[in-house]
Amino acid sequence: MDTNTNDTPKAPEQESTSDGFSRRDFLRSSAAGAGVAAAVAGATSEAFAADAPSLDIPSIVIPQEIPDNLAEDPKIGTFDDRGMTGAEVFAKVCVDEDLAAMFCCPGNYTVINAVASAGIPSYGGRTEGAMCAAADGFSRATGEAVATSGTEGPGFTHMIMNIASANAARTPLLVLASNMRLAGDDREAFIQTGYQQPTTTGMKKYGKRLIAPNRVHEYAGYAFRQMKSGIPGPAHLDFPSEVARAVFEDSSELTDYYDKSQYRTESRAHPSPKEVEQAVEMITKAERPILIAGQGVFQRKAWEPLMKAAEKHDLAVVGSGPTRGHFPDDHRLSVSLSPDALMSADLVIFVGQYCMPSPGEFRFNPDVKTIRINPEQEDLGRNWPLDLGIVSDEKIFLEALADGLPSKKRDLWVDEIAAARKKFEAKHLADYDLGVKYSKETNTVHPAVMCKEVHDFFYQGDIDPNQTISGSGGWTSGLYSGRWLRAFRPAQSIVPAYQYAAIGPDMAMMIGATAAVERGVGPQAPYKGAPGLCITSDAGIAYSMFELDTAAKYKIPLITLVYNNNSWGMWPNAVRSARSMHMYLFQENLRYDKLAEGLGARGEYVRTQEELRAALKRSYDAAANESMSTLINVQALKEFTSQRDYPPGVSLNPQPGVGAFSH
C-alpha cells in the first residue's frame, strides 16, 4: 500500500482567492484531494483520509467480487443443454479464433457476457471510446485480433474516434455493438436508434448489421476472415437483440456452421522466383539501399528473416508503422535514429508499408529507386511510383530475400549511417542542454528534459532496456518524446497517434498495451508483468483519464507522464487572432496527479528535473512491485512550444524513423 502523500514534493501554494481560500485548500479539504491509492482487493485503507483525518471517508478498494469473478471457470456454450444463444455461438467463434482480448463498457450485454464467459480475457472500463483505444493498444502490442464493444447508439458513437484510429493503423479490431431490435427498425422505437454501419463507412475493412439470426456463425466467419487475411483492419458487427438472443437447439439451424479452416485460409501470396531475382539484382547493384520494414513485417512476425537479410547483405533498415521495434533502434544497420542518411539512399524497398506516403513525405532523394512488396496487388503503385512491385506476403518475401541475397559488406554506407546517428543524437542533446537551462530559469520542466530523463531511466539505468513498452502522444510532448523513446525489440513501442493523429487515446491505448504485457501475449511474453510507460499531454489526458480506474481495478501497471503546459499545444495558432486565445487555455496548475489519486492510482507532482528523476523511481517501484499505476504531473509552460519564446520550440520529426507518426 503506497499512500504517496509523504513522498510527493509539495506543490507551491497557489494564490488565495479574495476570501482567502485557495484552490489547493479546496482540494485538500475535499475527498478527491486526499492522497490515495487503491487498496488490495477486499481490504480497507486509512490512506484516503490521510490529509483529512477528521472525515470518516472510506478508502478506495477493489471489491473482492472482482477477483472472485475473474477466478471463475470459463463456460463455453454448447447445444447439449438448453441450446446456444446467438451471442454464445458468436463467442465460441471468438474462442476458436483465439480472440486475444475484449475491452468494453457494459452494453451489448448478451454478447459481452457470452464472450467473457467463454474465457476471452475481458476488461470493463469507464468510456467506450477509451476502451476501444485500449483494445487497439493491445492489438498494436501483439499483432493479434482484439475486440471492443459498446452499447447501441451513444456507446457505439463514443467509440468513433478510436475506431477511425484503428482503421488508420490497420488494426485487426473487432468492433461489436448492440443495436436495438430488428422489429423496431426505422420506427425510433424506445431509445438509442441509430444506423451503425453507415457511421463507420470509411473507417473499417468490413462491416455488417446482422439481420438473420441463423447466420450469426457465418458472419462471425466473415469478420475473422477479413481481420486475419491480407491487410488487417477493423470489422464492425452490430447485433440486434433478435440475433444475440436467438436460441439454436442444434447446429442444423445455423448456416455455414463449419470450422475456421474451411471459411478462411492461411495461404499467403508468394513472389515468383523471377521477381525475387529482380529484387536481389536491384539491391545488389545499389550502393546505399534502405528497407522500410512496415507494419506488415510486424503483423506477419517477420523480424527474424528481416534481420537475416539485413545482416547478410549490410542492408540498412528503418521500421515504420503503428508498432515499433521489429528492427532494433540500436542495431548498426538501423536508420531510425539516422535521418540524415535517408536522403543518401539510392534504393528503397518498402515491405508491408500499408499506409503509403507520397514522394516528399519520406525523406528520400528525388532519384531514389523503389521496390515495394505488398500482400495485395491493388495498392502497388498508389502514391509512390515503383520500379518494381511484388505481390507477396511479407514474411515469405523476406525469407526468399534472405536466401537470395549474397553476403556483402557495405562499410562506407554503415559508416555514413553511424555518422548520421551521431549528428541526430548531438542535435537532441543540444536541445536538452537548452531545456535544462530553460527549466532552471522557470522552475518548470522543459519537454526535452522530461524526455531525456525518461530515456535515461528506462534505457540507461538498472532496468533491462529491452523491457519497457512505451507510447506517447500530445503535440509538444509527443514530438519531443518520439525522439527519445526507443524500441530495441519487437513491439517495444507503439505509436498512438499513427496516421489518424487522434489526441488523447494515448493513455487508454497504453493501458491496453500494458495489459498485453501483463498477460505476456505474443512478442511481450519475455517481459510478462513488466510495467508500461506512457507520455501524454494535459490536453490528451482528458480523453483517457478515467481509465486509471480500469488500470487500478485490473492491476495493470502503467506509468503515465502528463506534460502539463496549461493549454492545448496548438495555442500559437491563436496568437494573432483577437478574442481567440481563451479557447486554447486551461486553468493553470491543474492537478492531474490528484485526479489520479482520486481514481485509485498513485499521483506524483514534479516541477524540476530532480523531482522527476525521483518520481520515476518511486513510480517504477510501485508498478513493478505492487502493479500500481502512477500519473506523474510534469508541470511545464505553454511557451516551451513556441520557437519565438523558447527556441527551438516544436519541429516535426522526420519520416520514417523515431518520432514519425504519419505513415
Place this chain on the structure above:
Amino acid sequence: MAAPQVHWGAALFSGLEFFNMTATTKTSPDAIDAVTGALESYAQRGVFRGFSKTGVKNGKATFRMLWHRERFFDLILDARRATIRIPVVLPEVPAQSAMYREFKKYVLGRQVETLPDHRRIDPAKVSVKYRNSRGEIALTFSVLDGDFEYGARKLIHLVHEIYLDFLQDGPYYDYMVEHLGLDPDAV
C-alpha cells in the same frame, strides 16, 4: 554551428557576385533536352505532382512544377548563359533575418568536401548563387562544364533538401504555418 568547410568555387559564388558562365560545351537544344529529360523523369517518379514546360524561346526554357507544400515552382533554364534558376524557392524570408543567414550557411554546406560525393554539389561542375529579393529567395546554378542534367538534378535535390531537411529540422515550424500553408490541423 561550426563554419562549413567551403570549396573555393563555392566561396567565389557565395551569394555576392554572379558569374555569367558562357563556356558551355552544349548547344541550347542539347541543354534544353537535358534539363527537360531530368525534370520529366522526376515528374514520372511522382516527385512533382504536376509538371509542364511552359515555353522555349531564344535558348531559354521555362518549366513549372507542382511540388513541395502543394506550391508551384518555376524553373528557368537559360542555355546561353548556362544558368538554371528557381526564382522563388522560399517566400517571405527577410534578408536580414536569422533564417536567411542559416539558409545561406545551409546552401554553402551542401558543397563542403566532407560531404560524401552522392550528397555533395560539386563546385567544379556548378556554382551556386542565392539572392533575396524582397523576401523571396532565388537559387541559381551556373553550369560550368556543360553538364546541364547534373545541374538540374542537383538544383532539384537542393530544393528538396531545403524543404525536407532545412525547414523541418530547423526552428521553422511557425514559418511553414504562416508562409507555406502548413495546416496545423493536418500535420
